[in-house]
Amino acid sequence: MFHWLEKHPFFFAVGVFLVIAFAGLITVLPNFAQSSRPLIGAAPYSTLELAGRHLYIKNSCNACHSQLIRPFKSETDRYGHYSLSGEYAYDRPFLWGSKRTGPDLMRVGNYRTTDWHENHMKAPADVVPGSIMPAYTWMFTKLADIDTAYAEQVTVANIFSVPYNKPVPMRDGSTKIVKMGSSVEDANAMALAEAKVIAADMKDQDVKDAIAAGKIPEIVALIAYMNSLK
């Protein structure tokens, strides 16, 4: 057989390729599959959180804020546990960022609250002296795009089997079910219910009025997303 291979360089090349490719597959794939599997405790984004994530991308928050905590003592002291790849399983695309003009936001939901975000997004320098972050006042009046967020949910649920309406394991051994609406109206109603909880902790009258009228301002969606980062 080796004699035959030596006389047929093309098939010899195919054989070499197969051997190397096989070695690559068995060394790379299992590790890759293991580390990209959702970490226990990672849950898909709700409709409102996803709408907030779209706003985060739309306003280029990731140009100044990273979402990746490196394994250095100084960083884990400040931001919490270093990031693990399985935590990004439901991030499409991931928002690691490459520059920290502002602080990392990977786990901002652990140490900032709704009312802090509200104050901060209105006038960052009032809360953080010397901050160069601009104010995002229009977010308090413009409305969030829930329909697009729902469209993304349906897409990722169908194409990537993101487990909406299914139990996902949590760190304490319990399970959590992230619900996805059965129709656009249903999704809007669910997002509004979630937004009401957040708006209850907010002070801005425009926001409260909008929520009472059944509308969801951008800031509420963004805060929902910020609070979900843990």
Next chain:
Amino acid sequence: MNKLYLWGIIITAAMLGFTYYTIVLTKGGMNGDIVNMLALAGAVALVIITVFVVIKYVRQMQTDTASGELADETWDGIGEYKNELPMGWAVMFLALMVWAMWYYIIGYPVNAYSQIGEYNEDTAAHNAKFQEKYLSITGDKLVEMGESVFLADCKACHGIAADGIEGRAANLNKRLEAKTVKYVIENGSNNHLLGSEMPMPDRNGLFNTKTGALLTDAEIDAVASYVADGMSGAGANVFASTCASCHGEDGKGMEGVAPNIVEFTPTLVTNVLNHGKKGAIGGMPSFNGLNAKQKEAVGAYITSLSSTK
């Protein structure tokens, strides 16, 4: 004499002459420097060895005849002799295999670099240093440590001066504000301030033992400003007949029953850091990234803010 040797001698002489010219006869020259001399000796040796090795192999190609047993396999008519493995090569090959096994099983796995490993070592070293250096500090040093933790973790909400940045968070220079007291009386509270579940009832569960009725709005306002003003003013009666049964006549609380509402204590602050809280102003998350000593230090710092004033 063979023509080959003649050429060898001519080339050697020419190269040695050229070396002599470039090194000894040019400006600077040997300069009496041992390194230059060694370099020259090396160059001479190199020239002679090169020429004679080349001559040896060229001679061998000219005169050698093939001998030995041919292998069965030929490649387009090119054959190969069955030769014994050279001993030196075989030994090196085997030694290398042994080394590869060692490297694969022990050498790499035991000594490999890991980023997380370095992080774990850093953290362990840092924690050991912390234990040794800071675990036993008390008094002013503890307050200083608390201030530095405060400036790192708390100032984003409570402000550098711990004044709550114009009502955006609690003003920690003062135990309680009238607004907060009023909110707690009206809505009750369950913030784990004592470290455990110990809810305070809302206004529908707070009786004024003197009047035998629920607290009125006016009474709430009065007692709120009484507490906020450091237990002085008009609400003293209401406090004595309603709040004192749990919070104590002096407002300093009772172990396991009600928290101190006159002054901060390190325990109170530690419990807030452990559990977070939600109240009149907004929510505060828990800060369990801090270790016990750091929490105690923040408690000491915040206690010092209002006690010195």
